[in-house]
Amino acid sequence: MRKINIGLSEEQRKGVIELLNQDLSNTYLLLVKTRKFHWDVVGPQFRSLHELWDEQYQILTENIDAIAERIRALGGYPIGTAAGFVERSIIKEEPGQIPLATQMVSLLVDDHEQIIRGLREHIDQCDEEFHDQGTADFLTAIMEQHEEMAWMLRSFIEGQSLQPDGSVFGDDRMKTTAKV
Template sequence: MCCKIKFLNYTELFYMKQKQQEFIAGYLNKLLANTSVLLIQTLNYHWNVTGKEFHDYHLLFDKQYNELFGYLDLLAERVRVVEGVALGSMDAMIKVATLKEDKGEIPAPNQMIRRLFEQYEYQVAEYRDAIKALQADTDDFGSINMLEDLLMKHEKTVWMLRSLLDKQ
């Protein structure tokens, strides 16, 4: 027998140090909280849009909130993969979120688009910050890859919303 194979313990191979887990889960939970705020805001617009743009915007917001719900699930499950606890209440989401929801009046349809554009732009910056931090301080390639994928999806939404603003 020419060589001896050493099998790594799965736990050693997969799980990160607790400090790294908390660091990663913190970033993921912040994105989870912000996505929750964006989801609720998008649902609000979907339910309350009126006027000549109603049909197109109603369909656009429907598509966006369904995508956001999927992103929520991905983020929460990734928090669990790194052995964190995913935020699970609106109270916790609001406390952690840095995105702020609309309060009070329902904006005009063109302002709904502008507000979502601003919120998605903010999300893009948050994703970039999280990716840079995880690249610098961890070797969690799974989370980095997922965040890069979600970043590209948010950037596409920013482009689409910006295109709608250009028409106004």
């Protein structure tokens, strides 16, 4: 195998590849969760959320491919198994549950924000610790996409103080006794 000579040591490249594999894992599990909610959403918000999540999982799919290709460009190999993704991801699944639409939105906002925080740390590490400004810029662009997706989701539920069952606080007409 030909030695890679791009101005980064093997140690620097390995450090960046490890960060990218965690970002790949997080993005992959967020994709799975977004698709699951896309399939399962019901209620008056069905169409708008179904379409929004369709747009978002397409972006996530493109990002997964881009992250994997960045790993390859640095001489590494991307994680490619479900077990590997689950092991390295900070994103948690919601097995056995079909939350209400507003809860789905809230869970995805939390996941995007968690990924954004992790990307900020990885951007700093790529720049300061590994001196890989190219990957720092690459991750910045991905972070900005997560910021926009989180904003779109937050905007969906902003302005309402919601109860766990999806009803609005203080609106007696909206209160339900439905259990999740």
